Amino acid sequence: xxxxxxxxxxxxxxxxxxxxxxxxxxxxxxxxxxxxxxxxxxxxxxxxxxxxxxxxxxxxxxxxxxxxxxxxxxxxxxxxxxxxxxxxxxxxxxxxxxxxxxxxxxxxxxxxxxxxxxxxxxxxxxxxxxxxxxxxxxxxxxxx
Numbered sequence: 527x528x529x530x531x532x533x534x535x536x537x538x539x540x541x542x543x544x545x546x547x548x549x550x551x552x553x554x555x556x557x558x559x560x561x562x563x564x565x566x567x568x569x570x571x572x573x574x575x576x577x578x579x580x581x582x583x584x585x586x587x588x589x590x591x592x593x594x595x596x597x598x599x600x601x602x603x604x605x606x607x608x609x610x611x612x613x614x615x616x617x618x619x620x621x622x623x624x625x626x627x628x629x630x631x632x633x634x635x636x637x638x639x640x641x642x643x644x645x646x647x648x649x650x651x652x653x654x655x656x657x658x659x660x661x662x663x664x665x666x667x668x669x670x
Contacts, residue, residue, distance in 0.1 A: 571638070571639045571640070571641065571658075571659055571660030572612055572615055572620050572635040572638040572639065572640075573612060573639075573640045574612050574613070574614055574615055574620075575612070575613070576611070576612060576640050577609050577610070577611050577612075577625075577640070578609070578610050578611075578612050578620075578622075578638040578639055578640050579601070579607045579608070579609060579610075579638070579639055579640070579641075579642035579657045580599045580601050580607070580608040580609070580610055580624075580633070580637060580638065581601065581637050581638065581639045581642065581657035581658070581659050581663075581665055582601060582637040582665070583600065583601060583602060583665075584598050584599065584600050584601075585598065585599045585601075585608065585610075585633055585634065585637050586598050586599075586633070586634075587599060587624050587627055587629060587631040587632070587633055588631055588632045588633070589631060589632070590632060591616075591617070591618075591619040591632050592619075593632070596624075596627065596629050596631045597624070597627040597629060598627075599624050599626050599627060599633070600626070601655070601657070601665070602667065603648065603649070603653060603655070603667050603668055603669050604648060604649045604669075605626070605648055605649075606644060606648030606649075606653070606655065607642055607644050607655050607657060608624065608625070608626045609624075609625045609626070610622050610623065610624050610625070610633055610638060611623040611625070612638060615635050617635075618634060618635050618636060619632045619633070619634065619635060620632065620633055620634075620635040620638055636659070636660075636661075637659070639657055639658060639659055639660065641657065641658040641659075642655070642656065642657035642658070643655065643656055643657075644656075646668075646669075649669070650669065651669055651670040652668075652669065652670055653668055653669050653670075654666070654667070654668030654669075655667065655668065
């Protein structure tokens with residue numbers, strides 16, 4: 527939560543209206559969940575029976591683990607945090623309901639977390655969000 531406060535203070539001090547602050551810019555190149563789908567996950571922060579945040583710029587919803595693409599969940603200052611109800615998790619895949627897509631399917635468990643916060647309205651001045659994966663990776667940003 528300290529990191530989120532720092533972003534808000536920096537945004538206020540420098541007048542970053544309309545700018546997006548990325549908490550972990552070094553991960554941008556590799557943050558697309560599709561790139562890492564074959565990676566094994568040792569530790570997961572996903573919570574079954576709860577609404578989790580898709581803590582990635584984009585996270586693919588699939589028909590089965592590694593199967594056909596149903597759609598993509600997006601998280602950012604203009605979309606807000608994509609939320610995913612996790613019914614069950616097996617290995618590195620979680621089955622659940624994507625609120626942004628209105629569909630049931632499978633998503634990579636590594637990118638799901640219940641450790642998230644947001645304030646304001648996505649796409650509007652004053653909106654801020656942050657999420658934290660189990661490996662310590664943080665993502666966040668805001669508008670103004």
